[in-house]
Amino acid sequence: MMGAENHDYEEPQLFASRDEMENLLLDDDEPSPSAAPSSYGDFRSAMTTIADAHHPLSSAKVDAHAVASSDPLLSPPPPIVLKRNPSGHSDNSLVDPPSYADVVFSPFAENGRAANGASGVSRSPSSSSAPAEYVRITVSDPQKEQETSSNSIVPSGNTYWTYLITTRTNSPEFGPGVSEFAVRRRFRDVVTLADRLAESYRGFFIPPRPDKNVVESQVMQKQEFVKQRQAALEKYLSRLVGHPVIGKSEELKVFLMVNGRLPLPTTTDVASRMLDGAVKLPKQLFGDSGTVLGPQEVVQPAKGGRDLLRLFKELKQSVANDWGGTRPPVVEEDKDFMEKKEKMQDLEHQLSNASQQAEALVKAQQDIGETMGELGLAFVKLTKFEAEEAIFNSQRIRAADTKHVATAAVKASRFYRELNAQTVNHLDTLHEHLGLMMAVHTAFSDRSSALLTVQTLVSELSSLHSRAEKLEAASSKIFGGDRSRVRKIEELKETIRATEDAKNVAIREYERIKENNRVELERLDQERHDSFLDMMKGFVINQVGYAEKINSVWAKVAEETSGYARES
Amino acid sequence: MITTQRTLSGSSQSPRSPSARPFLSVSVTDPVKLGNGVQAYISYRVITKTNLPQYQGPEKIVIRRYSDFVWLRDRLYEKYKGIFVPPLPEKSAVEKFRFSAEFIEMRCQALDIFINRIASHPELQQSEDLRIFLQEDEETMERARSVELGIFKKKPSDLMQIFKDVQSKVSDVVLGKEKPVEESTPEYEKLKHYIYELEDHLAEAQKQAFRLVKRHREMGQSLSDFGKAVKLLGACERDSLGKVFSELGSKSEVLSMKLQEEAHNLLMNFEESLKDYVRAVQSIKVTMADRASAFKQQCELAETTKLKEINLDKLMLMRSEKVGEAEVEYKELKAANEEATRRFETIVRLMNDEIVRFQEQKTADMGLAFHLFAKGQAKLSNDMANAWRSLLPKLEACPYVRT
Numbered sequence: 001m002m003g004a005e006n007h008d009y010e011e012p013q014l015f016a017s018r019d020e021m022e023n024l025l026l027d028d029d030e031p032s033p034s035a036a037p038s039s040y041g042d043f044r045s046a047m048t049t050i051a052d053a054h055h056p057l058s059s060a061k062v063d064a065h066a067v068a069s070s071d072p073l074l075s076p077p078p079p080i081v082l083k084r085n086p087s088g089h090s091d092n093s094l095v096d097p098p099s100y101a102d103v104v105f106s107p108f109a110e111n112g113r114a115a116n117g118a119s120g121v122s123r124s125p126s127s128s129s130a131p132a133e134y135v136r137i138t139v140s141d142p143q144k145e146q147e148t149s150s151n152s153i154v155p156s157g158n159t160y161w162t163y164l165i166t167t168r169t170n171s172p173e174f175g176p177g178v179s180e181f182a183v184r185r186r187f188r189d190v191v192t193l194a195d196r197l198a199e200s201y202r203g204f205f206i207p208p209r210p211d212k213n214v215v216e217s218q219v220m221q222k223q224e225f226v227k228q229r230q231a232a233l234e235k236y237l238s239r240l241v242g243h244p245v246i247g248k249s250e251e252l253k254v255f256l257m258v259n260g261r262l263p264l265p266t267t268t269d270v271a272s273r274m275l276d277g278a279v280k281l282p283k284q285l286f287g288d289s290g291t292v293l294g295p296q297e298v299v300q301p302a303k304g305g306r307d308l309l310r311l312f313k314e315l316k317q318s319v320a321n322d323w324g325g326t327r328p329p330v331v332e333e334d335k336d337f338m339e340k341k342e343k344m345q346d347l348e349h350q351l352s353n354a355s356q357q358a359e360a361l362v363k364a365q366q367d368i369g370e371t372m373g374e375l376g377l378a379f380v381k382l383t384k385f386e387a388e389e390a391i392f393n394s395q396r397i398r399a400a401d402t403k404h405v406a407t408a409a410v411k412a413s414r415f416y417r418e419l420n421a422q423t424v425n426h427l428d429t430l431h432e433h434l435g436l437m438m439a440v441h442t443a444f445s446d447r448s449s450a451l452l453t454v455q456t457l458v459s460e461l462s463s464l465h466s467r468a469e470k471l472e473a474a475s476s477k478i479f480g481g482d483r484s485r486v487r488k489i490e491e492l493k494e495t496i497r498a499t500e501d502a503k504n505v506a507i508r509e510y511e512r513i514k515e516n517n518r519v520e521l522e523r524l525d526q527e528r529h530d531s532f533l534d535m536m537k538g539f540v541i542n543q544v545g546y547a548e549k550i551n552s553v554w555a556k557v558a559e560e561t562s563g564y565a566r567e568s
Numbered sequence: 569m570i571t572t573q574r575t576l577s578g579s580s581q582s583p584r585s586p587s588a589r590p591f592l593s594v595s596v597t598d599p600v601k602l603g604n605g606v607q608a609y610i611s612y613r614v615i616t617k618t619n620l621p622q623y624q625g626p627e628k629i630v631i632r633r634y635s636d637f638v639w640l641r642d643r644l645y646e647k648y649k650g651i652f653v654p655p656l657p658e659k660s661a662v663e664k665f666r667f668s669a670e671f672i673e674m675r676c677q678a679l680d681i682f683i684n685r686i687a688s689h690p691e692l693q694q695s696e697d698l699r700i701f702l703q704e705d706e707e708t709m710e711r712a713r714s715v716e717l718g719i720f721k722k723k724p725s726d727l728m729q730i731f732k733d734v735q736s737k738v739s740d741v742v743l744g745k746e747k748p749v750e751e752s753t754p755e756y757e758k759l760k761h762y763i764y765e766l767e768d769h770l771a772e773a774q775k776q777a778f779r780l781v782k783r784h785r786e787m788g789q790s791l792s793d794f795g796k797a798v799k800l801l802g803a804c805e806r807d808s809l810g811k812v813f814s815e816l817g818s819k820s821e822v823l824s825m826k827l828q829e830e831a832h833n834l835l836m837n838f839e840e841s842l843k844d845y846v847r848a849v850q851s852i853k854v855t856m857a858d859r860a861s862a863f864k865q866q867c868e869l870a871e872t873t874k875l876k877e878i879n880l881d882k883l884m885l886m887r888s889e890k891v892g893e894a895e896v897e898y899k900e901l902k903a904a905n906e907e908a909t910r911r912f913e914t915i916v917r918l919m920n921d922e923i924v925r926f927q928e929q930k931t932a933d934m935g936l937a938f939h940l941f942a943k944g945q946a947k948l949s950n951d952m953a954n955a956w957r958s959l960l961p962k963l964e965a966c967p968y969v970r971t
Binding site for chain 2: 343346347350351353354356357358360361363364365367368371372374375378379381382385386389392394395397398401402404405408412525526527528529530532533536537540541543544547548550551554555557558561562563564565
């Protein structure tokens with residue numbers, strides 16, 4: 001009996017002794033409780049209904065499910081895996097996302113799920129169909145490096161961390177066949193990449209990059225911080241490659257493939273702009289005809305530095321828009337878009353709320369599991385005590401009864417823990433989509449600023465036109481023409497032509513961004529729909545599976561103690 | 569729930585006719601708030617069904633309040649030393665909860681168990697105080713309660729009383745106060761150690777059980793909130809998915825209620841059982857204290873008596889005229905000593921039987937408590953599995969958008 005199992009119950013470390021106690025209890029019982037077939041049966045029937053249905057998903061998903069349906073024992077069942085490994089060492093495999101979380105990428109794989117799976121277990125697609133395209137990114141091997149400042153002879157003493165970024169892919173975008181390459185990058189490079197992408201892909205929902213976390217980097221433990229950043233980078237890059245358009249971008253490819261210094265212009269930083277700005281500023285300040293915007297400049301929103309004047313003008317315009325003064329000819333006429341924008345706002349609000357509640361739910365699940373474990377532990381101690389001190393038979397019987405309850409409580413506690421680990425994975429989808437909202441904001445503001453640029457140019461044109469008209473009217477009154485006025489008119493006409501060009505470019509840019517928005521919105525809606533569906537399925541299946549397991553544990557105890565039931 | 573032997577398994581096992589078998593069955597029900605303001609209190613209906621001759625059968629109903637139960641317990645404590653008097657539920661520490669529905673329900677249940685344990689105890693059931701409690705009208709009860717409370721403390725002086733005073737003066741000097749007189753047989757030592765450690769273990773288990781109740785409530789709350797949030801989120805989505813979300817939200821809310829129900833069930837039954845167990849152990853400790861003081865008394869009186877005997881012999885030798893007086897004192901002391909020994913031995917004897925009874929009772933009580941606990945948890949998890957499972961076909965029917 002219990003006397004033999006005299007391990008270190010007095011151990012101060014609760015966890016160590018808890019594990020021992022848990023193992024002791026489980027060792028005593030048969031590994032497969034007799035209740036298993038019924039719960040397994042229920043679960044299995046749940047699984048087959050899902051596996052049988054046709055999944056009009058990407059080939060990757062179909063593969064995962066083909067695996068699932070072919071061998072129910074391997075399918076998501078963290079529960080079933082548990083049955084095989086009662087010792088509890090199977091924690092790793094149980095924390096893996098179930099089959100709904102894909103690691104296998106295809107060009108149209110969704111962002112959220114793909115990112116999650118990147119760092120997880122890789123499951124090769126079954127041989128029933130052609131291997132899907134995948135791009136797998138791993139970030140590893142953080143190293144500390146010294147800043148070699150070329151400007152000074154004295155080493156600057158600044159250190160930074162670099163990470164090894166390995167890409168493994170069979171996508172033809174990166175070369176024929178299966179290619180693998182690795183580069184070493186620092187976080188600053190990632191910022192550069194993100195900035196360049198933001199410029200080149202206005203209107204797209206670009207996955208947000210990891211934060212700079214300046215405070216955390218000082219305050220946190222180095223190890224912790226580096227680990228956290230490493231994981232965040234991996235997630236970010238995986239999402240980037242998962243995007244149907246950005247995944248093929250030159251900037252990204254260059255980032256992933258070109259070793260050595262990152263060949264992308266670093267932030268269109270203030271320094272170089274200042275240089276340009278210093279030259280142009282006088283002209284700008286005098287508000288002269290030299291303030292024509294080169295068409296190519298129009299493609300970017302106004303920023304600081306050299307765009308001072310443009311900023312000012314656009315600001316003036318937006319104020320005019322707000323006050324509804326001159327009605328700008330180009331109006332945000334897209335009612336559809338306005339509706340969608342409102343919907344996005346509402347969605348964000350609900351996502352945020354749901355995300356919060358999901359966190360609270362996870363915490364509650366964790367707590368109940370913990371307390372159940374503590375309760376089990378208390379009963380284990382009670383069992384041992386009663387058994388050791390027993391003088392009467394009634395005590396021994398009670399010790400045996402208590403042991404049943406203790407075992408069940410410990411097992412149930414374990415199930416709660418595992419259930420929760422899975423729940424976290426599933427409900428993480430909510431957090432991820434919430435994060436994507438940021439990208440949506442950016443894309444929408446790309447659109448607004450492009451529109452603003454157009455509107456500014458349009459009203460500028462109209463004021464130029466009216467100036468020209470006035471001049472012509474004035475000069476036509478003078479017989480033979482007014483040489484100076486004529487010259488001014490000519491200059492003005494030049495300006496008008498250039499502005500007209502700029503306006504057309506701006507309009508094209510605006511239309512382009514509009515289209516990007518539209519396409520992305522649709523893509524996002526679809527992906528969100530599917531990933532939410534996955535999330536719910538996973539969440540529900542998980543709950544069912546573990547509820548069944550927990551039920552069988554307690555049903556057993558009810559059975560064992562049925563003799564005490566009141567016969568009334 | 570806690571098992572009680574509702575029928576008398578008394579001394580006589582009477583023949584077949586059920587009416588012939590003596591029984592005493594009590595129930596405590598219908599808590600009602602009476603009085604106003606600060607003086608408000610809860611009254612309970614106590615219904616006694618019996619065929620015992622000394623009781624007004626077949627049924628009698630009286631109204632009692634908590635302090636009446638306390639009176640009964642105190643009387644039994646005094647009169648039946650050595651017997652583990654069933655424990656009472658505690659007074660409410662926090663004024664606020666005195667009238668909360670939950671507290672009242674728990675107390676009513678515990679009082680019912682208390683009175684039934686007394687009624688089914690072979691010794692206690694014979695108590696006159698029990699009869700008074702179960703039978704007398706309210707005024708008599710109130711009088712008994714308030715009057716006895718006053719007089720009770722000042723018992724008529726008896727043999728014991730006299731020598732209690734003597735003892736403390738003499739024996740302290742004689743025996744030396746630093747050395748407490750304690751029973752130290754290995755068996756009793758083991759029992760004492762057992763009881764004290766048992767209380768610790770049980771208190772821990774009860775603490776966790778109470779926490780588990782809280783966790784169920786918290787989980788219920790967060791499921792409810794989650795359900796609402798999911799419903800709102802579903803409103804943002806397309807038709808079929810939106811509908812599924814809405815259903816999921818509804819199921820969450822349903823399960824939330826089940827969790828609250830189970831929390832209540834756990835509190836009323838499982839946690840209460842453990843608390844009751846703790847109270848019972850504390851009651852044993854009281855008996856153990858009684859035993860200790862009885863032992864001490866007996867030891868001290870034995871010493872004092874011996875000294876008196878020696879002194880008497882000395883006086884007799886000296887042919888002092890104080891001999892007569894000393895002889896009388898010696899006789900009285902001897903009687904007191906015998907009385908003290910008798911009392912102590914009674915307590916020991918009673919305790920031995922009580923311990924056996926206690927262990928058996930507790931095995932039955934906890935066995936049932938465990939059974940109901942397991943049933944409750946099994947039902948809850950079954951309900952959860954069913955609720956979630958019912959969503960699966962709908963989730964299945966929902967088509968994916970991207971091919």
